[in-house]
Amino acid sequence: MTPADLSLTVLHAVRRAVDDGALRVEVPPRVKVERARPGGAGEYASNVALTLARSAGRSAREVAGIIEERLRDAPGLSGVEITGPGFLNFTLRSDAGSDLVRTVLREGLVYGHGTSLSGTTVRFAEVTESRAVLVTDVVVRLLRSQGAEAGGGGSERVYVQPGTYEEDRLGRDAARWALLRAAPHDRPLDGTPFLAQHERNSLFRVRYAYSRVRRLLVNGEQLGVSPVAEVPVDAPGGPELLSVLGDHPVVLLAAARHRAPDRLARHLEAAADALLAFQHTVLPLGDEKPSAAHRSRLALAEAAGTVLAGGLSVLGISAPDRI
Template sequence: MTPAELADAVLSAVRHAVEAGDLAVEVPATVTVERPRQKEHGDYATNVALQLAKQAGRPPREVAELVAARLRSAAGVEAVEVAGPGFLNVRLERAAAGETARTVVRAGAAYGRNGSEAGQRVNLEFVSANPTGPLHLGHVRWAAVGDCLGRIMSASGAEVTREFYINDAGSQMDKFGASIRARALGEQPPEDGYQGAYVADLAALVLEQEPGILELPADEQVPAFREAGYRVQLALQQQTLRSFRTEFDVWFSERTLHAEGGVEKAVATLREQGHVYDSEGAVWLRTTDFGDDKDRVLVRSDGSPTYFAADCAYYLSKRGRGFETCIIMLGADHHGYVNRLKAIAACAGDDPARFEMLIGQFVKVVQGGEDLKLSKRAGTVVTLEDVVDLAGVDAVRYALARSSTDSTMVLDIDLLTKRANENPVFYVQYAHARISGVLRNAAELGVERGSVDDFDPALLAHEREGDLLGVLAEFPAVVATAAELREVHRVARYLETLAGTYHRFYDACRVLPMGDEAPTDLTRARLWLCEATRIVLANGLGLLGVDAPERM
């Protein structure tokens, strides 16, 4: 029995008490069922009586007794006790607890998927960068976390579109073109241009692809190098992200907002909403009506649109494409953007809560106890490729996913490349490889777990088996909570708990027969439990974009 199934049984008990006239309340849509911290309190606990007591006009313990009396007759429930101010502590029959293994194996790759975010159309924007250089350390965190969040929200039923906003408008693009041209001519880039060694590499690629570019008139060369360099660098960014297992559904060009009149349309739309006004020759958006510290200029007095105007147009583009929820992942230096961006939604007549900003704190990389600050290729920053070359995709993705984004973090290259239990990704992957090894050994011995009908869940009665079954049952709820709270680290930390629980089970419960021993029904039951654990580890690692190796 999973927590969701027990929650349904609790709701059914409440409903029966109401229908019998013993309890005068509205049956809630959901109830909380969770594993208690102390094992002596049972397998699960619920606070439903505390939740209903005020509405019922009765002491919580009285409500708890009414619900407990009916819950005790539910299939799979062994005992229900009323504890403390009105908690219900529930103990499951061993067969009911063991059924989790069968549930997991039957579901396979689908186990953990849930409908908590069903019906939501979500635009998830992350990594967004200028196409003027390699992706650097500032992009690394969101490349991993954003992709993981997309996977987790999709697994929870949301329709997620992953979007990369290409910052390809503005004067930096002309500086980029001038820098590439200078390198192509064997000259130094302008002082305010791009200095990294990668610019010379781009120049060589551009000359290879367009050998006649230097024969163009002088005033056409910078725009030509700008456009050619843009195409090459964007393709390199896309290749880098793909190799990091980060995929996007949409690559949205900022330029198109200007070229297709999106900015002008946005200003007109916001004016119709009554929040645009003219002052000192400029056009303003009255964002102070919605919590911003000052109103924002949309169009300068010289007639040129601001970056904020493009932000407005981009938001309205997303809404126009049918996205109900828009999530943007921003760096730690963008805290000041939150109120002004939410004000855009409010000025457009939307609920600002539907425009979410996730702030990620800084990441630093250390190796040999010292900060890694420079890149051989980019010159001044550590690139995503640098970090992956040092530690590998699995280690970097997992390390970034397991830390809450609201805290700064350190990527210790020495730890991430260590094949030891103190390396979290190794610890979890080794659990999967260890189970795969057990299953291979079983096959070599000719021991099969048998069909669904051969599995007797009641045999999984050892304390360590109960612990493992309990953790396996929690996985769908962990995924749903991670999606709801936008906290991917919950999945990684869960996997570490699961791996540790499996290792303790394996040390206490022998799975395969030894010597001339014949396999028993308990052998087969434990193979079911092993396979269920392997599936959940693989599914969880898949949500993080990390491999689940069969050998290590």
């Protein structure tokens, strides 16, 4: 279950409560779900009960209780707890990670794309400054990935023109990363460090992580290990990587809403770092025999590569199989 799936599950529970008369409120267009804070209960949390309490004429804990009743048998959830003044806290089933991996592999490069902004139309004013054209182009892609109709601002110029964005000096990908990795209201980053193939180079780490996934898949084929998400991932680093991949739809939506490609770039860095920390446990070592655990780990690695490639594609940056 992804955060987007969980958000829809909670929204459906609210709608059921309204439909059967337990709550008299207007059903919100969406429900915000976020990571539970350190020390909190469960893995995810929502303040939806607090936002509905006043219009419902009930306390937030009463509203949370009504919603919780309609979530007890929800697929993908192993528990729902009410904490504090009325927060809903969610614990996912142990096999939810396998479900997430299967979702990513099924949806491919468009994993995280959705319809949250359907019905929204955005037209940007024409811009000519190099960075503004680039940022607008990527923001348009982000908005469209969430179902919005968007255009203008010079976004039709998809390709970086020679002599602009420092492409002649840095190359297309490094130039784009240098301009997009910084928040739109901040100064562009110095692109020179992005030419070095070193772990301090965030672009290199992201693209290298993707290339490692491609190599793991080749090596897995040679060892007779194919990626299949059939058992929970038990290797060190697996839960952290699953967490980052699960956040991908939320990050894409937030980047679109806030017109902030840098949010996606930072998320790809986090995904790359999690994958690089996890990679050493994926395939059998020494005399180890291939098992269902290795197949699931390889499937998780492939899902991470899919997220990296899809995110880079939105930014207009290539994902080479080898570096």
